[in-house]
Amino acid sequence: MRVAVPKESRPGERRVALIPSECRSLARKGFEIVIEGGAGLEAGFTDAEYTEAGATVARGPTEALAGAAVVARVSAPATGANGRPDEVAALPRGTVLISHLNPLVDVDTVSKLASAGVTAFAMEAVPRITRAQKMDALSSQASVAGYRAALIGASELGRFLPMLTTAAGTIRPSKVLVLGAGVAGLQAIATSRRLGAVVSAFDVRPAVKEQVQSLGASFLEAELDEGAETEGGYARALSEDEHQKELDLIASHIAEVDVVITTAQIPGRPAPLLVTKAMLDSMKPGSVVVDLASESGGNCEVSEPGKTVKHGNVKVIGPVNLPASLPVHASQMYARNVSEFLLHLAPEGELNLDFEDEITAQACVSHAGEVRFAPAREKLGLPPLEPDPPPAAPVGTEAAVDAASADAGSQNDEGG
Numbered sequence: 001m002r003v004a005v006p007k008e009s010r011p012g013e014r015r016v017a018l019i020p021s022e023c024r025s026l027a028r029k030g031f032e033i034v035i036e037g038g039a040g041l042e043a044g045f046t047d048a049e050y051t052e053a054g055a056t057v058a059r060g061p062t063e064a065l066a067g068a069a070v071v072a073r074v075s076a077p078a079t080g081a082n083g084r085p086d087e088v089a090a091l092p093r094g095t096v097l098i099s100h101l102n103p104l105v106d107v108d109t110v111s112k113l114a115s116a117g118v119t120a121f122a123m124e125a126v127p128r129i130t131r132a133q134k135m136d137a138l139s140s141q142a143s144v145a146g147y148r149a150a151l152i153g154a155s156e157l158g159r160f161l162p163m164l165t166t167a168a169g170t171i172r173p174s175k176v177l178v179l180g181a182g183v184a185g186l187q188a189i190a191t192s193r194r195l196g197a198v199v200s201a202f203d204v205r206p207a208v209k210e211q212v213q214s215l216g217a218s219f220l221e222a223e224l225d226e227g228a229e230t231e232g233g234y235a236r237a238l239s240e241d242e243h244q245k246e247l248d249l250i251a252s253h254i255a256e257v258d259v260v261i262t263t264a265q266i267p268g269r270p271a272p273l274l275v276t277k278a279m280l281d282s283m284k285p286g287s288v289v290v291d292l293a294s295e296s297g298g299n300c301e302v303s304e305p306g307k308t309v310k311h312g313n314v315k316v317i318g319p320v321n322l323p324a325s326l327p328v329h330a331s332q333m334y335a336r337n338v339s340e341f342l343l344h345l346a347p348e349g350e351l352n353l354d355f356e357d358e359i360t361a362q363a364c365v366s367h368a369g370e371v372r373f374a375p376a377r378e379k380l381g382l383p384p385l386e387p388d389p390p391p392a393a394p395v396g397t398e399a400a401v402d403a404a405s406a407d408a409g410s411q412n413d414e415g416g
Contacts, residue, residue, distance in 0.1 A: 001350055002032045003342065004068035006061050007039040009084055010075040012320070014042035014327035015334060017072035017099075020053035022335040026342070027054035030349035036064040043327040061090060068092060069351060072338050073099035074331075076109050093117040096351060098338055100124060100137070103365045104268030105296075107376045114366035119353065121345075121363045123337060124267075125373065132359050134340040139183045140333035145322040146187030146263065149290045150176075153259035154195055156288045156315055161259075162196020173198050175257040178217070179250065179274050179299060180264035181208040184292055188261045189215045197259070202250060204242075220253060222246045243272070250274055255282040260289045262299035268375060270297035277301050277311065285313035294318030 003026065005018050016039050018026075023033045033055040037047055047057045058064035065071065071091060076099055080086035088109070091097060094117055101122035103110050113120040123137035133139075153176065154161050163173040176192040178185050181203035189212060192199045199217035203209075212219045222245050254260060254275070260283075265271050271293035280289070280302065291303040295318075298304075302311050303318040310316075323330040344359060345351055355361045365373040372385055 001030070001069045001346060002034060002067050003070045003072060004058075004064045005033065005035040005039055005072050006064050006087070007036040008042075008074050009078055009087065010321075012324055013075050014324045015074045015331045016040040016043045016045065016327075017074050017331075017335060017338050018055075019043070019045055019331050019335045020049040020055070021332075022339045023050060023055040024053040026339060029343070031342075031346075032056070034058050034064050034068065036061055040331075043331040045331075061087075065090060065092060065095075068095055070096045070098065070342065070346075072342070073097065074334060075099065076101045076106060077113075079109055079112055088112045088116050088118070091116060091118050095119070096345065096353075097121065098123065098341060101365055103373045103376050107371075107379045110365050110371055110373060110376045111380055114369055114371045117369055118366060119364065119368070120366045121341070121360075122365045122373070123334075123341070123363070125363045125365065126341065127358060127362045129358065135337050135344065135359070137334055137337040140337055141323040141330060142183040142263075143187045144326050144330045144333070145292055146184035146189075146261075147191050148322045148325055149184070149261050149263070149292055149319070150188045150191035150195065152317060152319060153192070153261055153288050153290045154197075156290075156317060157259055158286045159258060160196075161192070174259065175200070176259045176261065177201070177250075177253060177257040179203075179260065179262040181205070181212050182263060185261070185263040186211060186215065188263065189217045192259070192261075193217065200253065200257070202246070202253075203264075204246060220249055222249050246274070247276065251276075251279050251282070254279045255284070258284065258287050260287070260300075261292070262289065263292045264299050265293045265296055271299050273299065273301060275300040280311045280314045280316070283314050287314045289314065289316045291316065291318050292322070295320050 026033055035050050035055050035057055037057050037059055050057055077087035078084035079088050097118050097120040101120060103122045103125060126132050126135045159174050160171050161174045164171040174197050176197040176199045178188050178201040181201050189199050189201055193216045200220055201212045201217050202220040204222060209219045262274055264274055275289060289300050291298050291300045293299045294303045294305040300316050302309050303316050305318045306320045308315060308317045353360060371377050371382060
């Protein structure tokens with residue numbers, strides 16, 4: 001089975017969907033890997049390394065995609081807008097796409113993939129269950145983002161993070177506040193602690209308190225009326241009263257800190273506002289805010305995606321696509337996620353799409369010309385998808401005769 005890895009076209013994207021070591025592993029299992037020439041260079045992997053790993057290096061996207069049963073990408077294929085090529089139209093009809101697709105927001109791309117006859121799987125939609133942990137690209141890439149955010153905060157701050165005792169005197173450690181203790185937040189906490197900062201963290205989910213404290217940070221706890229965690233482990237949207245309580249708690253601590261790293265996001269919804277202009281006004285001159293939610297509206301009132309904003313004497317940074325800034329290890333982890341997901345779909349080297357399986361069903365956003373992802377269908381104004389009918393028995397078998405008899409009986413009962 002041929003698996004194609006095209007070169008990424010999203011501006012600033014430096015990752016690659018499969019690295020040579022994963023290509024070698026998949027080749028041993030019978031997969032034919034074709035990678036577009038230069039696809040791995042930004043992540044530090046040469047065409048020669050792919051060739052040594054058993055992959056075929058193609059000259060251009062057309063050659064790479066020819067005859068592909070599966071296409072693996074990092075970012076969603078372009079649809080022809082903003083001067084980028086129409087990569088959806090270039091996908092072979094009937095192919096399987098494995099990629100980040102942002103299906104809760106980018107429903108137009110999902111719709112175009114369905115119209116193109118592509119069976120598309122969104123890596124963000126892989127359920128967070130135990131047997132899917134090795135496929136969890138959200139967690140692997142969020143870990144990269146949290147690490148990088150801590151480094152950005154440290155480099156932009158005009159102070160040391162650790163305590164230093166020198167002949168010139170003792171320098172007190174800087175204080176870091178992390179808002180949101182998901183995977184990115186926990187990695188930001190761990191990295192800031194390694195750099196020597198005094199770290200505190202806030203999250204509306206009481207269940208993460210133990211994880212925060214295990215990393216050596218103190219936990220700021222808001223008193224909410226009920227649990228603020230969804231079944232998938234994400235934070236739910238808060239009521240106005242609950243939101244005001246969390247703002248009051250953050251405001252009471254933010255003036256004392258040097259770096260604030262915000263990571264709070266709610267899937268499919270604008271990021272919650274956690275840092276107001278008034279809070280920024282209360283912060284010490286030279287303080288830094290790193291807003292990882294800037295692309296989805298921002299946790300900070302003044303943040304802008306891809307820009308650094310000065311509010312008074314406070315610097316507010318809105319980085320975008322942070323995993324791409326550490327492409328080697330981000331690609332290494334993402335490639336493992338993709339490889340494990342591919343092996344889930346094709347355990348014997350051939351595709352076997354079992355939509356009764358929880359992982360396959362939840363990650364699939366389009367199949368057989370239909371948008372299958374329920375939130376996307378709702379946004380597109382489509383009715384709920386009918387459940388798949390049970391597979392028909394071969395004509396002429398006893399099972400087929402029995403099924404036909406049962407259907408006839410059912411119809412008679414309804415008619416009577």
